Amino acid sequence: MSRRSAQALALALSGWIALAATLVTAVPVLRAVVTSVFLLLCPGLALVTAAQALLGRRGHRLDRLEAVVLTVALSLSVVALVAVGFHLTGSFTPARATAVLAALTTAGTLLALRWERPPPAPARPDRPGPRPAHGWRGWWRRRWNVKRPAARSGAAALLVLAAACGGGGGATEVWHTPGATVAAKDPGSLASPAAPGPWQLVFQDEFDATSLNPALWATCYDWNNAGCTNAGNHELEWYLPGQVSVSSGALNLSAVRRTTAGTDGHVYPWASGMVTTGRDNWDAAPRRTFTGGYFAASIQIPAQAGMFPAFWLMPQTRETPPELDIAEFIGTTSTVQMTVHWPENGKNAATAETYGPQDFPGGYHVFALDWEKDSLTWYVDGVARFHDTDPAHIPTGPMELLLNLAVGYPKAPPDDVSVANMKVDWVRVWQH
Structure with missing residues (x-):
C-alpha cells in the first residue's frame, strides 16, 4: 500500500x-x-x-x-x-x-x-x-x-x-443540555411521559380532594417521631403534618417562621411540610415503593430566598446513597439541579446537571425522571436535560417518592422572609 x-x-x-x-x-x-x-x-x-x-x-x-x-x-x-x-x-x-x-x-x-x-x-x-x-x-x-x-x-x-x-x-454516556434553547412544552399538555413507552400509569394523585390522602402519603421521613427533620443537611425546619394541606386542586407544603421544639431535643426556628410514599414510623411498612419508571410532578416553587424545595427518590432501606434527585433548588429559584448519587468505595459519589435560568416561581413546571434499567434521563417541561447510562450510577432496588420544602440549606432565609409555599398540581408514576 x-x-x-x-x-x-x-x-x-x-x-x-x-x-x-x-x-x-x-x-x-x-x-x-x-x-x-x-x-x-x-x-x-x-x-x-x-x-x-x-x-x-x-x-x-x-x-x-x-x-x-x-x-x-x-x-x-x-x-x-x-x-x-x-x-x-x-x-x-x-x-x-x-x-x-x-x-x-x-x-x-x-x-x-x-x-x-x-x-x-x-x-x-x-x-x-x-x-x-x-x-x-x-x-x-x-x-x-x-x-x-x-x-x-x-x-x-x-x-x-x-x-x-x-x-x-x-x-456509556453522560450528556447535558443545560441551555434554554430548546422550547419547553406547556406543563398542562404533559399528561403522559415525554420518554418513549409503552407506559402504564401505576400511581397518581391529582390532589382534587379537600385533604391529603393518607393511603398514599405520609408526612414525615421514616424516622418520624411526632415530626422529623434532615439533620444531615443542618436544615432549620421541623416537619409537621399541620404544614401539609390540599385545597383548590393542589398540594400545599407551607414553611412558616415559628419556633418549634422537635422531639429530638432541638428547637427549630421554622416549621414546614413534606410528603412521602414511605412509612408512618420506623417499624411500619412503606405505602409504595418503585423500582424503575417515569416519575413526574407539576410543581410551583416558592419565590422566597432560603428555601430548599425538592422532588426526589430515596431507597426503601433508608440508607443513601443511592439517591435520585429529580428536581432540587439549592440556593436559587431560577435554576433546577438534577442529581444522581451512588456508592463508590464506601463513600457518596454524585454527578449533577443544572437547567436555567427560568422563572420557576412564576407558574407550574413539570419535572420528570425516566429511570430505566440501563439509563437515567431527566426532563424539565417535556425536554430532556440530563442523561446518564453509566451502570454504576443506576439504582437497582426499590425507592420511596418524596416532595418536601426544606428551609435554610445552603443558607438561612433573609430576616424579612417569614412564610413560603410550595404547590404541587399533580404527581404521577408510570412503568413499562
Whole structure:
C-alpha cells in the first residue's frame, strides 16, 4: 500500500476509531486524547483534502500554512455545528455527535477521491484503453470496487444519515443540555411521559380532594417521631403534618417562621411540610415503593430566598446513597439541579446537571425522571436535560417518592422572609 493510500485509509477510519474510544470507560485519559485529536483535526482535514483535490483540478494548491489553519478552523466549525444541531433538537449525546462527525470525515475523504486529478497518462501511439486509476482514487477503487462517482456520493450520504439516526446506541454516556434553547412544552399538555413507552400509569394523585390522602402519603421521613427533620443537611425546619394541606386542586407544603421544639431535643426556628410514599414510623411498612419508571410532578416553587424545595427518590432501606434527585433548588429559584448519587468505595459519589435560568416561581413546571434499567434521563417541561447510562450510577432496588420544602440549606432565609409555599398540581408514576 502506498503512503497516500495509507493516509486516506487512516483519515477515513479516524472518526470510527474515536467513536470506539468512547466505549473505553476504563481508560478515560486514552478516550479523551483520541477523541480530542479527532475533533480538532480530522473533520477539517477531510474537507481541506477535498478542497485540495478540487483546486488541483484547476491548477491551484493551498500552501502548508493555509492548509493547517483551515484544517483546525473547519474542524472546530463542523464540531460546533453538529453539537448545536443536536442540542437544538434535544437529542445530543457525545457518541451520536462523534458518529456523525466520523461519517462526515469519511464522506469528505470520498469526495477528495472523486475530485482528485490523476496524473496525465503518457502519450501512446496506439489507441489508448481505459485510463488507469492513480493515487488515493485508484486505491479506493481497487480496495472497495467503487466504480462510479455517484456510488461514492451515495455511500457518503448514507453514512451521514445512518450516523445521525442511530449513532452511539451502545456507549456509556453522560450528556447535558443545560441551555434554554430548546422550547419547553406547556406543563398542562404533559399528561403522559415525554420518554418513549409503552407506559402504564401505576400511581397518581391529582390532589382534587379537600385533604391529603393518607393511603398514599405520609408526612414525615421514616424516622418520624411526632415530626422529623434532615439533620444531615443542618436544615432549620421541623416537619409537621399541620404544614401539609390540599385545597383548590393542589398540594400545599407551607414553611412558616415559628419556633418549634422537635422531639429530638432541638428547637427549630421554622416549621414546614413534606410528603412521602414511605412509612408512618420506623417499624411500619412503606405505602409504595418503585423500582424503575417515569416519575413526574407539576410543581410551583416558592419565590422566597432560603428555601430548599425538592422532588426526589430515596431507597426503601433508608440508607443513601443511592439517591435520585429529580428536581432540587439549592440556593436559587431560577435554576433546577438534577442529581444522581451512588456508592463508590464506601463513600457518596454524585454527578449533577443544572437547567436555567427560568422563572420557576412564576407558574407550574413539570419535572420528570425516566429511570430505566440501563439509563437515567431527566426532563424539565417535556425536554430532556440530563442523561446518564453509566451502570454504576443506576439504582437497582426499590425507592420511596418524596416532595418536601426544606428551609435554610445552603443558607438561612433573609430576616424579612417569614412564610413560603410550595404547590404541587399533580404527581404521577408510570412503568413499562
